[in-house]
Amino acid sequence: MTNQPQPMDADWLVVHPNPKVPDFVLPAGSVDAHCHVFGPSAQFPYAPERKYTPGDQGKDKLFALRDHLGFARNVIVQATCHGKDNRAVMDACRTAGDLARGIASVGADITRAELAEMHEAGIRGVRFNFVKRLVDATPPEVFLGIADKIQEFGWSTVVYFEAADLERLVPFLNTLPGIIVVDHMGRPDVRKGVDHPDFQRFIDLMANNARIWSKVTCPERLTVAGPPYDDVIPFAQAIVEAFPDRVLWGTDWPHPNLKSHMPDDGALVDFIPKIARTPEQQRKLLVDNPMRLYWAQ
Template sequence: MVLPAGSCDAHCHIFGPTDVFPYAPDRTFTPPEAPKEDLQRLHRRFGFERAVLVQSACHGTDHSALLDALASGDYRGVALVTPETPDAEIARLHEAGVRGARLHFLPHLGPAPSAGTIEAIVGKIVPYGWHIALHVAGNGIAEHGERVCGLGLTVVVDHMARVDLREGLGSAAVTALRRLLDTGDVWVKLSGADRLATAPPSLADSVELMRLLIAHAPERVLWGTDSPHPNTHGFDPDDADLVDVLESFSDGDRRRLLVENPARCFGFGS
């Protein structure tokens, strides 16, 4: 399949190389190295011309690897910001192409941010018009979504909120995600299909959720590989299988997912 011109991988990572960009000493996981050259080869293979590089928790708040990668392509970034991040660092990240700050609500990535922490982070990024990248799982979108999405910023929900598809498409989590999309200020990444699949390597149930979300909010859906797939817990997906999922959608939907929506959400071309 030939992807549309200007296609964007809206969620991917850089890991290392650790002799140049060491992992954080207090990291909660240690992935294999996956430097920017690996990601660029992957993108050339499939025809992605743009990408959103998401700072990994294994690098903590040291954005050196991210900044290095952002300088080498048509990229935008998502950072890990704390209340202690200097304002000058936020300005430097913005100048380099960072357009969002990620909040984790997953125990394996560390403690969830407190209300005070979130308020401080929002205060730092509001002047730059950044979005909040919301990373939740299970019923997390129902538990945390309204609070985060009520902060007055654009919110991008990672990996279809990592809902538990064993509970079906009518679950409380899927319902909460759809309700948040109705606000008009929330976007969702149709990434992490392998994480949600209940019977891998089949991605059929994840694709059904994608179809539901595309139909519900076609103007605020994005698509990403999540390469190089950290913390997959036993199932290591083939990126070709993930890209093949795009054939399930119409030409118009693919263009919105890969070109038009990411251009608006992340400011490509501006």
């Protein structure tokens, strides 16, 4: 029996209906290295413990956006609204074949057989979420156990936290094995400026641990000024300049939990040359780095 679609939250913003064709022409083989699929909930129900209910935005819409913007591949990140049920991401990866990889959310009881099945489907990492408004707290030892299990498969971990939590998380992050990818630059408070100790702590973390990468993503979440997100440029630019071989970029489509405005994904692509200012930086950010991390295994 097919489940009924679940209605989205009343304050959920509708995805931009007609994103522009970007003015910036992406390098051949570019990867949208941070995006999501939501449902469709009749086929892939949202988790009972979810903190929000989005509108359905499935794989067909994601792949149409990929082609419209000029990307060649996607890295699809498990959204918290699906909890630890990774079927929607795995289904999208299987449909796309070599054109997509996935990041899963798993529990401590995950088995080797389950990880092997995920790997076959295209999963290449797990995500640990520390944002309290999105997930319930998980003991660090649980995350460490999961991180140990995935090393056999050559996977990386994605960690999502906010700047205020970084200081307490530094010892834990330095304990994690393998490559660690931080979502959205650790969500800095852009009102404080790049020289503020909070952001410099993140720069120091990357400088002192060569296994830590950063997604220079989501100016629409970090901005105070709004589009075209000029207040976010110095932060992303600083990371790209300092660590060109350890940065990734993605749209974050379909933009979970945004309450202020819904970005035009074409305009987000036009943000890229403002933060990666040379062709070499752009190719590393969009092609070389994601292919090395997610397509080498």
